[in-house]
Amino acid sequence: MVSILLLNPTVVTMNGENEIIREGFVYIENGKIIDVGSIDKLPYEYKYSDLVLNLKNKVVLPGFVSYHTHLSLFPLRFMGLGLTLSEWEETVAWPYESTLTPEESLYASKLAIYAFIKNGVVAFADMHFNMDSVAKVAKESGLIANLSVAILETGSFSYEKTLKENIELYRKWNGVDNGRINVYLGPCSLRYLSREQLSEIALIAKEENIGVHVHASETLDDVRRTKEKFNKRPIEVLKDYGLLSENTIIAHAVWVTEKEINYIAKSKANVAHCPVSNNILLSGNMPLVDMVSKNVRIGFGTDINPSWDVISEARLAYYTTNTLYGVPSRISPYMLLEMATGNYAKFKGIENHGKIAKGYDANIVVLDFTGIRGWPRTSNIYEAILFSGASIETVIVRGEVIMDSGEVLTINADEIRKAKKTIERKLNKIYGK
Numbered sequence: 001m002v003s004i005l006l007l008n009p010t011v012v013t014m015n016g017e018n019e020i021i022r023e024g025f026v027y028i029e030n031g032k033i034i035d036v037g038s039i040d041k042l043p044y045e046y047k048y049s050d051l052v053l054n055l056k057n058k059v060v061l062p063g064f065v066s067y068h069t070h071l072s073l074f075p076l077r078f079m080g081l082g083l084t085l086s087e088w089e090e091t092v093a094w095p096y097e098s099t100l101t102p103e104e105s106l107y108a109s110k111l112a113i114y115a116f117i118k119n120g121v122v123a124f125a126d127m128h129f130n131m132d133s134v135a136k137v138a139k140e141s142g143l144i145a146n147l148s149v150a151i152l153e154t155g156s157f158s159y160e161k162t163l164k165e166n167i168e169l170y171r172k173w174n175g176v177d178n179g180r181i182n183v184y185l186g187p188c189s190l191r192y193l194s195r196e197q198l199s200e201i202a203l204i205a206k207e208e209n210i211g212v213h214v215h216a217s218e219t220l221d222d223v224r225r226t227k228e229k230f231n232k233r234p235i236e237v238l239k240d241y242g243l244l245s246e247n248t249i250i251a252h253a254v255w256v257t258e259k260e261i262n263y264i265a266k267s268k269a270n271v272a273h274c275p276v277s278n279n280i281l282l283s284g285n286m287p288l289v290d291m292v293s294k295n296v297r298i299g300f301g302t303d304i305n306p307s308w309d310v311i312s313e314a315r316l317a318y319y320t321t322n323t324l325y326g327v328p329s330r331i332s333p334y335m336l337l338e339m340a341t342g343n344y345a346k347f348k349g350i351e352n353h354g355k356i357a358k359g360y361d362a363n364i365v366v367l368d369f370t371g372i373r374g375w376p377r378t379s380n381i382y383e384a385i386l387f388s389g390a391s392i393e394t395v396i397v398r399g400e401v402i403m404d405s406g407e408v409l410t411i412n413a414d415e416i417r418k419a420k421k422t423i424e425r426k427l428n429k430i431y432g433k
C-alpha cells in the first residue's frame with residue numbers, strides 16, 4: 001500500500017503533549033506517518049490517496065506492544081491456573097515444550113498472532129523454541145517481531161543446542177523485511193545457566209552487538225537459585241556480565257531492590273511488566289511506581305495472559321498499583337497507555353513507534369466506541385480506552401492494513417481451523433481429553 005488517508009477520526013496522538021484531535025486526519029505514505037492534523041486543514045491532494053478510510057466516530061491511536069511473549073504457549077494460557085511458576089513449568093509447560101515439533105510451533109504461533117491482531121497488538125518480543133517456525137508466521141502476519149531462542153541447560157534442553165539455534169536464527173532472520181523481523185539472544189533465566197555459559201552469551205552479545213531478552217527476578221525462588229549459582233541477585237548479575245543496556249528486555253523484574261532498580265534505570269534497559277502472569281502464577285507484584293519514579297523504560301508483556309491482550313495488562317497494573325500503594329492513585333491511565341503503546345520501552349524494530357506524529361511508523365489501531373463495549377465514551381478518552389473494552393476494528397502496521405473492520409487479512413480462516421485441530425490433537429495426547 002502506497003498511501004492511506006484516515007479521514008475524520010478522533011486522533012489520540014500520545015505525543016506527550018496530551019494532544020487529542022477531535023475531528024482529524026492522518027496521512028500515511030510508504031509505511032510512515034507523513035501528516036496529522038485537524039480535518040478543516042486537510043490538504044486537498046490527500047483525498048486522492050490509494051485508500052481512504054472514513055473513520056467518523058472512531059478513535060485512532062498507536063498500536064499496542066507486547067514486550068514478552070511465548071507464542072507457542074498460546075494453547076496453554078489458561079491451563080494450570082493457581083500453580084506456582086515451578087509447578088506450572090513441571091506439570092504444564094515442560095511436557096508440552098519437550099515434545100513440541102516445528103509444525104506445532106508454527107500452528108500455535110498462527111493462533112497466537114491471530115489473537116494479537118484481533119487485540120490490536122502491532123509488535124511483540126517472543127522467546128521460545130522452534131523459532132524458525134515462529135519467524136515464518138511473523139513474516140506472513142505483517143506484525144513487527146523481535147525473536148529469540150530460550151537458551152538454557154535443564155532437563156531435556158541443552159545449552160549448546162539452544163545457543164546454536166539462536167545464532168542460526170540471528171543469521172537467517174535478523175533485519176528481514178526492512179527490519180520488521182529482528183533477533184535477540186534469549187538467555188532464558190539465570191537459574192538455568194552456569195557462569196561460563198552466561199559469559200559466553202555476554203561475549204557474543206557484545207561482539208556481534210545483539211540485544212538480549214531475559215527472564216529475571218520473576219519469583220523469590222528465582223532470586224534464591226540465582227544467588228546460589230552466582231552469589232548475587234539477578235539484576236546485579238546481569239550488570240556484572242555487561243548484559244544491562246538499552247538493547248536488553250528484562251521480563252518480570254518482580255523482586256528487585258532499590259539498588260537493582262537504579263541499575264536498570266541507569267542502563268536504560270527495558271522492563272516487560274507482566275502483571276497478569278505474575279498474579280496467575282503467584283509470582284508477586286512488581287514495584288511499578290518505584291520504577292516509574294526512576295524513569296525505568298517499562299512496557300507490558302502478555303506472557304501467558306489468558307485474554308492475550310496488552311490492554312488487560314495495563315488495567316491490572318492500575319488495579320494492583322492502587323492496592324499496593326493506596327490513595328491517591330499513583331499512576332494515571334495516560335501513563336499506562338503510554339506503556340501499552342510503546343512510548344517508553346523499546347526494542348529493535350519499534351524505535352519509531354509509539355506516537356501518531358510526523359515521521360513515525362504508521363502502526364495504528366482503530367477503535368470503535370459505538371457498541372455496548374466502549375460505551376459511554378467519557379470526557380477522559382484515556383480512561384475510556386483503558387477501561388471500556390471498546391472493540392478493535394482495524395490494524396495498520398508500517399502502512400499495511402493487517403485487519404480491516406474486524407477481518408484479519410494476513411492469516412486466513414482455513415489456516416486457523418487447521419491450526420486448532422493440530423494443536424488440539426497434541427493437547428489431548430499430553431493431558432488427556
Ligand SMILES: [Zn+2]
Pocket residue numbers: 068069070215251303
Ligand atoms: Zn516468560
